[in-house]
Amino acid sequence: MPTVVVLWLNYNSMKILNDIVIPSLKSVLNLERGPYEQKILIIDGGSTDGSDSKLSELIKGLNNVILIKSPKNEGYAGNMNFGYKYAVDQLGADYVIFLNNDFIVRSDSLRRMYEWLIKNEYAGVQGLELTPSNTIGNAGMLHDEFAMVISICNGYKVKDCDVSRPYPITFAIGSYMLYSVDAISEMPDKMPFITETFAGFDDNYLGLMMWNKGFKISYVPVEEGIHYGSATTKSIYEKRFKQETTRQGMKTRIALWESMRCRLQTLFNIYKWKVYTLYKLKGGYLRQAVEDGLRLAGIVRDKAGIIDLEKAIHVEFSRTYYVARAFLPRALAIVKQDTHIKYLSKYIKDPYVH
DSSP states (O other): OOEEEEEEEEEGGGGIIIIIIHHHHHHHTTTTOOOSSSEEEEOOOOOSHHHHHHHHHTTTTTTTTEEEEEEOOOOOHHHHHHHHHHHHHOOSSSSEEEEEETEEOTHHHHHHHHHHHHHTTEEEEEEEEEEESSSSSSSSEEEEOOOOEETTTTOOOGSSSSSSSSSEEEEEOTEEEEHHHHTTTTTTOOOSSSGGOSSSHHHHHHHHHHHHHTTOEEEEEEEEEEEEEHHHHHHHHGGGGHHHHHHHHHHHHHHHHHHHHHHTHHHHHHHHHHHHHHHHHOOHHHHHHHHHHHHHHHHHHHHOOOOEGGGGGGOOOOHHHHHHHHHHHHHHHSOOOOOOOHHHHTTTOOOOOO
């Protein structure tokens, strides 16, 4: 019987412990069993606020539930790598769920996601992520030619977006996704993520690398539950949340940009130069983000090489759209694209369909 290990990540969550984190953990403990052995691994990223002790008390005496603590916080990427290695080496994982502690999962979600993955031989899958306001957070993730992330059906009501069938996606979102260990074993260092990226360039890196290795990632029509997005990060950074997420997001975005190639590379290079110049002129943490991102890109290239976007599912909008992105200020505000899957499907490029 195969073993599925749920990697549930915690870090300094005391401020949201009772309202979000404990309900999330309880929902994980109540996941339905399927045709596999199910184990739950709580990964604490070196918490200093006592939240790890509270969680340890909560799981005391439970079978197949383990808590391990990282010596230091290495972000989503490093902490999940720490847990993944333990899951494979110590728990015999054949499949792993990567799950944030701000996600309240539906009890049948893992079992149904697993069934879809096994039946269709996907390397990784995700289902339908809902927000606390009961709108769609995303139904899978896509990249466009400039590596802009598109959250499929974001903001729509479930009844207004066609999410009742599976379809290929660039990557599964890291808040709740299921992967095959055999597929991850084909990644650099046989690990899902690059620890040095910390956060923000983890789930998309894994998806893109999977496609580049010939594996397929898919959205599957399974309601996962409710995601209180970035709840832990907001509670940690508070007033500095926007600044820190912008800095980290820009750094990892640049690491991706400088580690990939696309069909419109010349236009993409112009676009990157425009963004880098603007951020450097603004100075402060934005300038630092560019410098850090370029350094991080070197690490990513050394480990993973160059990622070919054309080998992955992605969207190819009109050339005029990318020209506008490259040359016009605030182009995204002018030529914003719809996230509805029926609209996006007109532009999706499948590397397996010629």
